Amino acid sequence: MGATRQILVVGPSWVGDMVMAQSLFMTLKAAGPCEIDVLAPGWSLAILERMPEVRRGIAMPLGHGQFGLGIRWRLGRALAKTRYDQAIVLPGSLKSAFAPFFAGIPQRTAFRGEMRFGLVNDMRRLDKAALPMTVQRFVALGLPAGKPLPKPLPRPRLVANPANQARLRADHGLDAGRPAVAFMPGAEYGPAKQWPLPHFAALARELVAHGFDVWVLGSTKDAPAGEEIVAAAGDGVHNLCGRTQLGDAVDLLAMSAAAVTNDSGLMHVAAALDRPLVAVYGSSTPDHTPPLSERVAVRYLRLECSPCFARVCPLGHTRCLHEITPASVLDALVSLGVGARQNAGEAA
Incomplete structure (x- = not known):
């Protein structure tokens, strides 16, 4: 068994999308030993706490639409201390890719979105016809490029308190x-x-x-x-x-x-x-x-x-x-x- 991989996921900004992201977290866990942290809006931490696959949720200190490059740089430098092996960026925005880049995470995976060349170094092309569902797109980013999706897809399962x-x-x-x-x-x-x-x-x-x-x-x-x-x-x-x-x-x-x-x-x-x-x-x-x-x-x-x-x-x-x-x-x-x-x- 290999070393436990450290993975940072930059999470989405909508409740439903955050729930569907659990299918990605399940897929990552099934692939081998890993610890998953999720950088996400503060409101979503309560959802992440009810996902057994997530080690911790990290509140994004900026609101939706705020650029705040300096804050993203300081956040990235703080994240660097964890020495993540991979970042998976779920949003398609340019700004969402800055923190993993500033953290020096060696593998930064995302679909091609806004002009993110360099910030994302494991760039995937999204075939919307092949992956019509949001959950399929999330899971695909947790797999090596070109690997077929698991069948059936793992379904989100939140745990109540x-x-x-x-x-x-x-x-x-x-x-x-x-x-x-x-x-x-x-x-x-x-x-x-x-x-x-x-x-x-x-x-x-x-x-x-x-x-x-x-x-x-x-x-x-x-x-x-x-x-x-x-x-x-x-x-x-x-x-x-x-x-x-x-x-x-x-x-x-x-x-x-x-x-x-x-x-x-x-x-x-x-x-x-x-x-x-x-x-x-x-x-x-x-x-x-x-x-x-x-x-x-x-x-x-x-x-x-x-x-x-x-x-x-x-x-x-x-x-x-x-x-x-x-x-x-x-x-x-x-x-x-x-x-x-x-x-x-x-x-x-």
């Missing part, structure tokens, strides 16, 4: 005797990825009638959406948006009987926790960033105008989402073994 789960139940008054379905009504990208709130509310009423609680999860930005669902659905619906941190959302999802979500970062978290999951797609498509789990039912209409990848529906009707009915999502939950429950005493 039981002590934090107990705290969350106590702090938010969540009944351990009633199973819960988590709703994630937010979509950071824009309303063209957002299933209508009245649909969420109608589904919530059905689930509460069948013996479930509903936990609405999301950021502070999503709190008004959560309040709208609570106002329309009534008792049994808990709006936790903005009242929890990202790590808390991971641990709440791990306790959920199922999840219903837009195409969002938390969708990928739920999939990585192997929760029965209904994923609703509108302006985007499951062909590129599907939830990586077997217990998934996708609701996607494949209209002639979709996917448009727009933030706001360019035609003004958002039919791709409005025509996905609450009844069809409830049917999807039932197909996953969830939702047909008549009282809290039966198994979900």
Whole structure:
């Protein structure tokens, strides 16, 4: 057995992408003894803590879009002390490649992105047709150039924190005797990825009638959406948006009987926790960033105008989402073994 390799991964800037990066970390571990550190936005450290493959997350001291060359140089010199054998740079930006270069890491692997010649010395050409999915692209960078991807790809598997789960139940008054379905009504990208709130509310009423609680999860930005669902659905619906941190959302999802979500970062978290999951797609498509789990039912209409990848529906009707009915999502939950429950005493 060879020496343990030291690997630095420069992580992505989106929650879903960070979850999918775990497939890369699994691939690296399967290839031989290694220690993996991940340089990533501070918000992502809670996700990385729930990945057994990661030794430590290192918070990037600059915000999204900030160049800060001097700060990147000082960061690189600090990273040099670890004497990494390889850096894998997942973002395509020029600035993301500076820290590994300044750290003097001998092998710096990335796809060709912005003008990074010299900064990246193990440059790969991305064939988007051969690697249509984001997770495939991440895993490919963890393999020698040209080597086929493992089949099947390793799927992300986050590990919850039981002590934090107990705290969350106590702090938010969540009944351990009633199973819960988590709703994630937010979509950071824009309303063209957002299933209508009245649909969420109608589904919530059905689930509460069948013996479930509903936990609405999301950021502070999503709190008004959560309040709208609570106002329309009534008792049994808990709006936790903005009242929890990202790590808390991971641990709440791990306790959920199922999840219903837009195409969002938390969708990928739920999939990585192997929760029965209904994923609703509108302006985007499951062909590129599907939830990586077997217990998934996708609701996607494949209209002639979709996917448009727009933030706001360019035609003004958002039919791709409005025509996905609450009844069809409830049917999807039932197909996953969830939702047909008549009282809290039966198994979900």
